[in-house]
Amino acid sequence: METANKEQAMVCLRKAEKARDDGDLDKAMRMAEKSLKLYPNDNQKAKDFLSELENCREAGEGRGGGGNEGVRQRQSDGCPEEEEEERGGEGERANHTPEQGEAVESVLRCRDYYEVLGVSRDASEADLKKQYRKLALQLHPDKNRAPKADEAFRAVSNAYGVLSDKDKRKRYDMYGESGVRRSQSGGGASFHRGFHGDLDPEDLFRSFFGDNFHFDDMFMDIPRRRRTHFSYHHGNRREPLSGWFQLFQMMPVFLILFLSLFSTFIYPFLYSPPYQFYRTSSHPVERYTKLHSVPYFVKESFGQEYSTAEAVRKLERDVLSVRKQDLREECYAARRRQGFRDVPKDKMPKSCQEYRRLTSSKTRG
Structure with missing residues (x-):
């Protein structure tokens, strides 16, 4: 029970951080308080996050502005920085390869979800999964440090979330072509406002690659602002599950494998029809x-x-x-x-x- 509460608390904390990044301080406060309520023991991250939100809110009110204004000016308030990344600063550009930049631009140039994933309109579920895995690893913000990599990663996640769902894919094929085309002046931002998958990009990525997958061994020098902006830093990852809990989760798989082996190799030796x-x-x-x-x-x-x-x-x-x-x-x-x-x-x-x-x-x- 304690492990489950801890997992749920971490989910709430991630939602709080996302709400903070979106400028919704009230929601961020609610989710952070819920995280602390679910797992009050050894939840220093939630406590620190609440203190940070209080500082942001007080600083915003001290200037006569609302809470959202305080978030938009959080660099001077002591909140996580995003300004430099949003401007696409030179320091950020110097830390990515030409191939990474081209991968991002290639996705942002696409005009529909099929182009984003690089599949045909009759692509199978296996084709969609194969392309998502490939592109998600290329564009994950913890690996790809090119400007707008997070935007391209969201586009790939959103494309898979829609095309892998039969109903959403049907609606998209019928009505969504003009509604999701990004404007030339928007740099791709409007492209992501049409259909959306059921999972946010982070949860979708983890559903494919597991909770403990990360790029830290290869990319130890990732700028902190990149991680903060897209919620993929160390403090935002789920805590590893205990060994027994992981084993319990795998029990259905083991059972299926056992029954398959039993029916194929063992059962014929135990019983043979007359x-x-x-x-x-x-x-x-x-x-x-x-x-x-x-x-x-x-x-x-x-x-x-x-x-x-x-x-x-x-x-x-x-x-x-x-x-x-x-x-x-x-x-x-x-x-x-x-x-x-x-x-x-x-x-x-x-x-x-x-x-x-x-x-x-x-x-x-």
């Missing part, structure tokens, strides 16, 4: 029922397992019963394909003729 209607390596011996001469195949040890005439008769009654049932179903399907038209007996499907043969004669015991 007969088959086709030859197999385990049932190589062909026999015919005494009544109607229906062929069936048995194991080489059949003579030892069915050593009495009564045992054989009982088995063959079962063979005939199963065979009749199979033929009846095959006959019905064939007649349905014919539209149940009246046809001569010799034109009837073979399954129907064989079923008639097995059911027309009197059964001898």
Whole structure:
């Protein structure tokens, strides 16, 4: 229970930080207080965040402005910086490669969601997932330090969120083309206001790559403002789940794998049917029922397992019963394909003729 509360508290804290970045101090305060309420012990991040919000609000009110104005001027208030990134400063530009910049620009030049992901309009779910994984890793703000990488990353996340949902994809194909085209002067901003996925970019990324995935080993010098702006810094990651909790989450997967292996490799050795209607390596011996001469195949040890005439008769009654049932179903399907038209007996499907043969004669015991 404590672990679950801690996870939920971290979710609330992330929402609070996002609300703070969007300029909604009231919502940020509510979510931060909820985080602290869910997990009051050892939740210093929430406490520090609340103190930061109070400072921002007091500074904004001291200048005679509202809370949102205080957020917009938070560089002088002691709140996290964003101004330099929004201006696309030279320091930021110096920290990315030409390839990273081209990857960002390539996405921002796109005019619809299919172009963003680089897929055709009949792309399958597997195609969408493949392209999302590729682009998300290229554009993740913790890896790609080019200006507007976060915007391109949001575009990719939003495109996948829409196209992977059947209903949203249908609506987008019918109505959304003109509504999501970004204006030439907006630099792509209006492009993201059409449809939206159910998960925010952070949660969607983690659903693909896991909670503990990060780029820190490769990119230790990522500017702090980049992380703060898009909420991917260390303090914003979910705390690693405990080993037992992770194992518990994986139990359904283990169970499915076990059942699959059991049915494929173990079950045939534990149970083998006494007969088959086709030859197999385990049932190589062909026999015919005494009544109607229906062929069936048995194991080489059949003579030892069915050593009495009564045992054989009982088995063959079962063979005939199963065979009749199979033929009846095959006959019905064939007649349905014919539209149940009246046809001569010799034109009837073979399954129907064989079923008639097995059911027309009197059964001898």
